[in-house]
Amino acid sequence: MKRGIIILSLVIIFAGCANRQMTIRSQPEGAKVIIDSQEMGVTPYTFPFTYYGTRQIILQKEGYQTQTNMAPVKPPFIHIFPFDLLIFLIPYPIENHYVFSYILSPKKEINVDDILKHGEELKAYLKEELR
Numbered sequence: 001m002k003r004g005i006i007i008l009s010l011v012i013i014f015a016g017c018a019n020r021q022m023t024i025r026s027q028p029e030g031a032k033v034i035i036d037s038q039e040m041g042v043t044p045y046t047f048p049f050t051y052y053g054t055r056q057i058i059l060q061k062e063g064y065q066t067q068t069n070m071a072p073v074k075p076p077f078i079h080i081f082p083f084d085l086l087i088f089l090i091p092y093p094i095e096n097h098y099v100f101s102y103i104l105s106p107k108k109e110i111n112v113d114d115i116l117k118h119g120e121e122l123k124a125y126l127k128e129e130l131r
Contacts, residue, residue, distance in 0.1 A: 019094070020049050022073065024057060025101040031061040049073070057100065064104040071100050 024033050026043040033040045036056055040047060043059065052075040059067045076096060
């Protein structure tokens with residue numbers, strides 16, 4: 001009985017754990033990062049996470065188009081039942097680091113006069129075609 005308590009104590013003291021981290025990068029850097037509707041920081045941004053699954057990542061930067069991405073964060077096999085029960089028996093931490101990199105596109109300048117001119121041309125063309 002005493003030996004079992006000692007072994008259990010040693011397993012608990014030296015048991016491993018899982019360190020999960022995610023890094024969001026953008027080109028150019030400095031984009032605001034919004035993950036699952038929560039503003040988190042600016043790129044490059046690294047943070048710990050608990051749950052796997054698909055994350056919605058929104059990147060916003062002045063002068064660039066807002067980019068919305070769905071990022072699948074799948075667990076490695078060691079985090080799937082029944083293997084996940086073994087994590088506590090491994091005497092060192094398991095590192096999971098996911099990196100998502102995105103390239104932002106510059107905003108396109110919209111010239112209202114050009115759009116109106118094109119609309120007038122299209123209107124004239126349709127009038128001719130419908131006669």
